Amino acid sequence: xxGRKPTALKVVCVTAxxxxxxxxxxxxxxxxxxxxxxxxxxxxxxxxxxLEGDPAQGGFLAFxxxxxxxxxxxxxxxxxxxxxxxxxxxxxxxxGALTLALKPGGRSLLMTTLGLGAVFELARTxxxxxxxxxxxxxxxxxxxxAGPDPGxxxxxxxxxxxxMFMAVGMGxxxxxxxxxxxxxxxxxxxxxxxxxxxxxxxxxxxxxxxANPPVREG
Numbered sequence: 001x002x003g004r005k006p007t008a009l010k011v012v013c014v015t016a017x018x019x020x021x022x023x024x025x026x027x028x029x030x031x032x033x034x035x036x037x038x039x040x041x042x043x044x045x046x047x048x049x050x051l052e053g054d055p056a057q058g059g060f061l062a063f064x065x066x067x068x069x070x071x072x073x074x075x076x077x078x079x080x081x082x083x084x085x086x087x088x089x090x091x092x093x094x095x096g097a098l099t100l101a102l103k104p105g106g107r108s109l110l111m112t113t114l115g116l117g118a119v120f121e122l123a124r125t126x127x128x129x130x131x132x133x134x135x136x137x138x139x140x141x142x143x144x145x146a147g148p149d150p151g152x153x154x155x156x157x158x159x160x161x162x163x164m165f166m167a168v169g170m171g172x173x174x175x176x177x178x179x180x181x182x183x184x185x186x187x188x189x190x191x192x193x194x195x196x197x198x199x200x201x202x203x204x205x206x207x208x209x210x211a212n213p214p215v216r217e218g
Contacts, residue, residue: 005100005102005203006200006203008194009099009100009194009200009203010100012096012099012110012191012194012195013096013097013099013100013110014096014100015096015187015191016092016093016095016096016099016110016113016114016191017092017093017096017097017100019089019092019184019187020088020089020090020091020092020093020096021089021093022089023085023086023088023089023092024086024089024090024093026085027082027083027085027086027089028086030082030085031079031082031083031086034075034078034079034082037071037075063138063139063141066138066141067135067138070131070134070135070138074127074131077127078127078131081120081123081124081127084120084124085120085124088113088116088117088120091109091110091112091113092110092113092117094106094109095107095109095110095111095112095113096110098110099195102203102204103204104204104205107195107201107204110191110195111192111195111196114188114189114191114192114195115188115192117184117188118185118188118189118192121181121184121185121188122181122185124181125177125178125181128177129174129177129178132170132173132174133170133174136170
């Protein structure tokens with residue numbers, strides 16, 4: 001083998017660094033969103049307390065309460081996944097950089113991160129899909145409750161379309177999130193398989209980048 005690093009190794013490392021950088025940004029946004037969610041929930045509680053005496057706001061108050069209960073119920077899981085998201089991202093960056101420099105410890109770190117990342121991605125995608133469906137159900141109940149009395153002769157024009165558009169939008173969002181998750185899992189597994197290959201392992205044992213072995217004299 002010549003003294004150049006294999007192209008596949010460069011692809012794995014550079015992709016890991018770029019993906020880790022992207023995931024770091026989205027992870028920080030997720031943590032910030034959770035923090036803002038708590039602040040906004042407190043503000044909403046104070047604002048809604050002023051509407052409790054208004055009978056016309058009963059449906060809205062019930063809807064808002066259901067959403068807040070749903071968010072509070074799953075907040076520990078959401079927070080754990082958000083911080084785990086950042087840990088995986090940082091490990092991808094560090095592991096990718098050290099592996100590109102042919103550090104054995106970097107290869108071990110990157111392999112561990114890739115394996116954990118695949119499991120983490122499955123769990124995160126499944127949880128976020130479940131939470132999205134639960135939120136959709138609450139919003140759909142609110143949409144139906146906002147319509148006219150069932151005995152009054154039907155819904156006003158456009159009401160059925162609201163539910164349809166919400167369902168289509170949710171389906172598209174889940175499909176896009178699922179495809180993105182599958183792409184990441186595919187990258188994790190393929191990269192893990194490549195880094196475990198004997199030829200790749202030899203690069204980190206000091207035998208893979210010797211272009212011209214020294215010639216013994218004598």
